[in-house]
Amino acid sequence: MGGAFEAGGMSESAVAAAVGYDELATLKLVALDGGRSGPVKLSCSGVANRLDVSNQTASRRLQRLEEADFIDREVVADGQWITITDAGESALRQEYADYRRIFETPSVVVLDGEVTGGMGEGRHYISLPGYMEQFKDRLGYEPFPGTLNVRLGDDAVRARAGMTALDAVPIDGWEDDERTFGPATCYAASVAVGGDSYEPVHIIVPERTHHDESQLEIIAPDKLRDELDLDDGDAVTVRVEEAEYE
Amino acid sequence: MGGAFEAGGMSESAVAAAVGYDELATLKLVALDGGRSGPVKLSCSGVANRLDVSNQTASRRLQRLEEADFIDREVVADGQWITITDAGESALRQEYADYRRIFETPSVVVLDGEVTGGMGEGRHYISLPGYMEQFKDRLGYEPFPGTLNVRLGDDAVRARAGMTALDAVPIDGWEDDERTFGPATCYAASVAVGGDSYEPVHIIVPERTHHDESQLEIIAPDKLRDELDLDDGDAVTVRVEEAEYE
């Protein structure tokens, strides 16, 4: 930790402000040993071994934990009885909540860009019955026959790379008498401009043709330009979310 | 952390061995910002503010995280793009698993003691139909008409205090023509001796009469002395668990 400097300001987690993360790890160990349901008997050397530090350090960390009122201690001849206080438990819960947010929140990729021209090309393809039926079936709506194109800034182009890690809805390729039509991927998203937001929309990415990475083609049940009152050059925020499709 | 000394031995969590808990907290912050699904753009000063440390320290922590191969970084003019590596993610998952064990594992209190005489008094009471019916209904079995008594050592007497924090099965008081019989509480448990273990058993604690704290009265479907081949003075371990009863 190198400093009690952490004690000062208002860090993100008030938790560690009082004790530092090393102490928090020590508290976690006590909790793992059952210190939550009642007093547990521990020895500094036992804690020290499991934390891989000297017993002096273990002793001091427990002292600091006690000073911060995260544990109650009673030192006896052959060890000490430790109980985690409410404050200590809530510190642990705070950490727990953070980790839950990390692992249990569906992933999101946020992309900023601006509306750009070209309702053109996409319109023809998505209207084709071979695609349209899949949209209705797998996306749950019949898209407006046209795409909203969004040009991404440099940063968003980079962030876009994370999009491919998200679960998405596959659209199969198909063919008719004359030619074949390639598969595509639809990413669930919402489009926001100012305070207004519209969803569901989907970003459609043709699989084969290597797409212009700075361009997003968006389909939606309605004409987004009307729904969100968009003109070319307007800044929009596209939130790409984890889609549910088995 | 005050030392790269942690790097050496085999600490409980190999996670923090490589980087220390301060770095882990930094990694957590990156994950919270979405570094799991793809590159996120962060600045040292931004991280520094949220961690409540100087930007130099934030810079160093990110460097250490990169050195430990927990993140990939690309430093650009106005910040850096950070992706959490598989190693980094598994470090976070390790922590997450610890917290889940703390908060999602039913609490347990382990009590060591030795078998002591006195199948006597309890026998009469638990055989009374006013109690026996509740046992059958709420415990799910009809207890052998007698209790196994366990004398607790000094340490176990202390640890016993944590038992009252556990969820338990209430047994109501009742009365007949002649007298009233008080309520009690049944704690779900198992009894182990050597490698053998028996469950379900319940520790029965009469509510009113303030019980001898060094004595445990245990009821079970069968005669435990026979099932576990117990004699007076034998050492047994009683694991008291969270009971499910609404």
Next chain:
DNA sequence: ATTACTAAGTCACGAGTAA
């Protein structure tokens, strides 16, 4: 055996500066 104090050392800290 414990916990914890003191002493001596090292690493991490923040400040300043460079690129």
Next chain:
DNA sequence: TTTACTCGTGACTTAGTAA
């Protein structure tokens, strides 16, 4: 603006000792 270097200070460290 950024990131990250050098540098001096100081907190945390381990080791040894006391109770």
